[in-house]
Amino acid sequence: MDPTIPDRNTVLAALDGVLDPKTGKGLAAAGLVRGLTIGPGRAGFMLEVPGSETALYAPVRDAAQAALSAVAGVAKAQVVLTAEHEAPPPAEGVTRVRKGARVAQDPQAAPVPPADAARPAHVRRVIAVASGKGGVGKSTVSVNLATAFAQLGLRVGLLDADVYGPSAPRMLGLDGQPAFVDGKLQPLEAWGLKVMSIGFLVDEGAPMIWRGPMASSAVRQMMNDVAWGSEAEPLDLLVVDLPPGTGDIQLTLIQKMKIDGVVIVSTPQEIALIDARRAASMFQKTATPILGVIENMAFFTDPATGAPIPIFGTGGARLEAERLGVPLLAEVPLEMVLREACDAGRPLVVTAPDSPAAKAFAAAAKALMI
Secondary structure (H helix, E strand, O other): OOOOOOOHHHHHHHHHOOEOOOOOOEOOOOOOOEEEEEEOOEEEEEEEEEHHHHHHHHHHHHHHHHHHHOOOOOOEEEEEEEEEOOOOOOOOOEOOOOOOOOOOEOOOOOOOOOOOOOOOOOEOOEEEEEOOOOOOOHHHHHHHHHHHHHHOOOOEEEEEOOOOOOOHHHHOOOOOOOOEEOOEEOOEEEOOEEEEEHHHOOOOOOOOOOOHHHHHHHHHHHHHOEOOOOOOOOEOEEEEEOOOOOOHHHHHHHHHOOOOEEEEEEOOOHHHHHHHHHHHHHHHHOOOOEEEEEEOOOOEEOOOOOOEEOOOOOOHHHHHHHHHOOOEEEEOOOOHHHHHHHHHOOOHHHHOOOOHHHHHHHHHHHHHHO
16 A cells, blocks of 8 residues: 655644744744745655754754644654855855956965865775766666776775755666765665765655755754765765856865765756856865766767767867876766666666667776875
């Protein structure tokens, strides 16, 4: 028998039975129920509070989770306590924009790593996968690259930091909710990876109508409040799938997480390379090493002749890698089997390791281990 979907009004009424310690109102009435998701047999939301008040609201989170669990039809309840922080200052060397003004760089400012950046506990190395533009296959690269690392014998985690468009759950065939154990979220596991994504906490297709600070807060929680590894079994490598662009979430990650290197993903066409350059420039300003470039959708193989057909142009990512002084890690062909593997939740490097695209991902992973 399929689980029933809890009644939304009943859920909100139950949450109003838990009082906000500051206003004395119920949580829903106080506007503290953010990103409420209700599905078959489950309900959850984000409880976002100022960073200085997390201790005050920790028991409120526990009470809210208990209240949700008591609602008819709720077999799994999830309340995530997130800390709201003030917007970070501009990165060194960047001038804030005023109306009618241009962005200017301080020629005296040298790129330096953020002083308070640190790796998550029990994580030895962090590699981010970035693109300045959506639609270039960055998440496809992230999932297959992480799985390729696991195939090489590493203990690997994948952090899906694309809050507004989480893809990892579908691409890895995961459908569940992370549990809280000793104050830490437990990542889900599949294909040799430990995985955390905001997609585990919301219904697939539900819009994330969040302002930047809330999205950044969710990313901070996934960075720091997840049991990625332990002293006995630390994670060898955490792959971070960044959202496209150069906004709040990227700045949060750069300033708070020590990133050992970045892989830039682009298609060969110039319009994608323009945005890839913006992403590369952002990391250069914080002295974050760029490890290489992966060209996705590099070509399509003519089924009749076997000749490569460069649908999006040719050589663009190779020239960009040369400009950056980094290796071109892979030219990943456009293959139907890759698209099918992503939709089916079965990483190509595991299910079709002899395909040209899978071999390209494997070669990139080996090159990054050197």
